[in-house]
Amino acid sequence: MQRGSKPGKIGAMVAALGAAIVRGEIASGTVLPAEPELAERYGAGRSVVREAVKTLVAKGLLTVRPRHGTQVRPQHDWTLLDREVLGWMRSGDGLDRDLLLALEETREIIEPEAAALAAIRATPEDLARIRAALAAMEAGQDDPPVAIAADKRFHLAILDATNNPILRSFRGAIDTILSAMFDFTVDVFAGNLANHAAVVDAIVAGEAEQARQAMRQVLGYTRGHMLSSPALASGTSSTQKTKQGETP
Template sequence: MLPLASASHRLAGAVARDIGIAILSGRSPPGTVLPGEIAAAEGLGVSRTAYREAIRTLSAKGLVESRPKAGTRVCPRGRWNLLDPDILAWAFETEPGEGFIRDLFELRQIVEPAAAELAAARRGDDHLDRMAHALDGMARHGLAVAAGRAADQAFHHAILEATGNAPLVALSSSIAASVTWTTIYKQRRRALPRDPLPEHRALYEAIAAGEGTLARARMAELIHLALADTELSMAE
């Protein structure tokens, strides 16, 4: 049996997820005033403590704001922390929209090729070991299952960590979440159209060889091909 504090935290997380999905799906658009704490907690069948914790979580992510006497209101989209891994997950639990998906790939094209070039110059043996281990996991499991996608996340995370740039490393969770959710999205109706492992291996080889310009180009090509795969899925 879970301790009460742990159970309450999980319940608050579930409430935050449900409200977050309602906001991201447009069912609770910006400007919507959420029900008062007592009514909302009763309607959801949770304690007021769990509901308050859920609202604090959503507020920290920029989705809502609470003011005395004004209640809790859904914030304008420009204030949402769209790179928060939870928000990315909630967005893909609905239909995220082609524009948002393309924006994620555009962000990756801005960040990851430059990161790959830095990683080629700065990586240590531990980074290379982690990349190689992640590639083995991708090959063993494939991207159709969670274990393979986790290995894919670990590969991209190791590259960002190899840059030694703290702000870039801080983006690693968001980039990894973006990689995972777009991978899930593009195979939601059919199997992946191709095996992306060769491009990952080619990128690893460029980083291991310290070839920064080549690593940049190979990362750009990897993302370009991933977007092409996703566009096929969007077209369906």
């Protein structure tokens, strides 16, 4: 555990315990040791342990029940669109194949329809932001950090341009998905620029169906790259599960 302020100690324990859970080092269904033992193992005070557990309960990784203790929940209960949870799930090779494809599938459900709505509802200010993001993508295509930041602005600007408050509330989720995927797809970034430009042209022209199809082209290009990647084609998971009941 790192030294420092209490919030820092809590954050360090949340990260250590959360990573152990999502990477399968502590199996689903495991009942964690009592608070004093966890405090000793992680070199933390009991109040730090208590707050860390509360944070992981909020992220869906743990559940606390009277007479049952603190138990690790199965993956389908985790808040997978939490930036920290996704970050903990990364191995040296990134996220595993199934999770990456699930993230892309989620984008395919949301983003084409968002592009169609943007074509109908975008204000001049919305259009200016979308165009500026595309221009930044084109200018920064040879600089991965710049390209990734601009690409995120592009997709989030389109979500904002729906002027739908519910869709706008997905901003954080889409931001997290994009952050998880762009490190993997940045090497084919330049090849997808024309598809992004087609999305902009359709939105500016107010052509909803064209915008929808153009966004599907953007996402299809990304998905095609993922499916053709030798690293993903093997279907090898980057996480290995441990035995049921194993403790931290």
